[in-house]
Amino acid sequence: SYELTQPPSVSVSPGQTARITCSGDALPKQYAYWYQQKPGQAPVLVIYKDSERPSGIPERFSGSSSGTTVTLTISGVQAEDEADYYCQSADSSVVFGGGTKLTVL
Amino acid sequence: QVQLQESGPGLVKPSETLSLTCTVSGGSISSYYWSWIRQPPGKGLEWIGYIYYSGSTNYNPSLKSRVTISVDTSKNQFSLKLSSVTAADTAVYYCAAGHEALTAIDYWGQGTLVTVSS
Numbered sequence: 511s512y513e514l515t516q517p518p519s520v521s522v523s524p525g526q527t528a529r530i531t532c533s534g535d536a537l538p539k540q541y542a543y544w545y546q547q548k549p550g551q552a553p554v555l556v557i558y559k560d561s562e563r564p565s566g567i568p569e570r571f572s573g574s575s576s577g578t579t580v581t582l583t584i585s586g587v588q589a590e591d592e593a594d595y596y597c598q599s600a601d602s603s604v605v606f607g608g609g610t611k612l613t614v615l
Numbered sequence: 616q617v618q619l620q621e622s623g624p625g626l627v628k629p630s631e632t633l634s635l636t637c638t639v640s641g642g643s644i645s646s647y648y649w650s651w652i653r654q655p656p657g658k659g660l661e662w663i664g665y666i667y668y669s670g671s672t673n674y675n676p677s678l679k680s681r682v683t684i685s686v687d688t689s690k691n692q693f694s695l696k697l698s699s700v701t702a703a704d705t706a707v708y709y710c711a712a713g714h715e716a717l718t719a720i721d722y723w724g725q726g727t728l729v730t731v732s733s
Contacts, residue, residue: 543719545660552709552723553660559719596660600717603675604650604662 532597637710
């Protein structure tokens with residue numbers, strides 16, 4: 511079955527840039543979506559169609575795609591960005607990556 | 616703004632059927648694809664499946680033999696049934712909605728914890 515692979519954890523200092531990758535064989539053909547999940551809360555969509563940002567999501571969140579890898583970039587990381595981040599895509603069914611815990615040092 | 620609220624038992628015995636209902640407000644039941652997604656404690660998200668108001672469904676292949684998702688347009692609700700549950704089915708279950716099939720999940724319920732235990 512189709513899989514999406516994310517690093518388990520990423521750590522950055524406040525003000526730095528965080529990059530979270532997601533790899534999958536179908537990503538060249540399928541869009542990717544990114545969700546932020548804080549403890550005890552439901553996920554929130556932060557990027558759709560690889561690089562589009564929903565209304566209300568800060569401009570420091572951006573997405574990009576290259577081949578079989580998509581990347582969520584958070585520029586000027588703030589303490590409030592500490593959360594789990596999940597990528598999502600689909601072939602014949604919806605698939606989530608395993609999630610990446612972003613720690614703000 | 617679509618709002619979603621899960622309801623159902625928080626405790627289910629092994630081998631029994633888990634049943635949850637999601638009540639939709641603020642949006643038409645005919646305008647979205649309605650999904651169930653779960654998250655075991657301390658683990659990642661797992662998509663269970665979705666239904667369209669017409670009744671067409673798409674299920675996670677790994678759960679397909681045990682899952683039924685249905686919709687009641689008259690009540691603005693959709694439901695999940697998961698049969699023959701085990702402790703591995705213990706999770707927070709989210710109902711959710713997307714504008715299109717197999718794309719972004721735009722709206723999420725708050726989630727409800729279902730524990731499988733005797």
